[in-house]
Amino acid sequence: MSAIAGLSRTNYLFRLYEGSVKKEQVIEFLKALKAHLRQPLLIIWDGARPHHAAIVRQYVDSLEGHIQITFLPPYCPELNPVEYLWAWLKRHAIANFCPDNLDELQTVARNKLKSAQHRPSIITACWIQATLW
Secondary structure, three states: EEEEEOOOOEEEEEEOOOOOHHHHHHHHHHHHHHHHOOOEEEEEOOOOOHHHHHHHHHHHHHHOOOOEEOOOOOOHHHHHHHHHHHHHHHHHHOOOOOOHHHHHHHHHHHHHHHHOOOOOOHHHHHHHOOOOO
């Protein structure tokens, strides 16, 4: 299971996928962000390979400035607030959880992430830990 998320100061959107996140899922997620937020976006990405795919760049360029992309420095996960969201999920929300199968893991992870969307302290903590607050 893999995940992708967009984190603002007050909320976040996420998607869970079987297998790894690929360029097609990145474009799908960008479309969802654009539809949900309906305002210009500045996205700060890590160096994940799908973020650098030509088809992703072409999609972003086709939006004529609606989405702008910048990248974190290489090998700096500590600057990425989304990394702290994943850490919270793994170390707190589903720590010691032993699912019977992938579907159960995905269901529980999705439910925990949805419930955290209503807990501003978790979102704020992600930004503070990334020293970007």
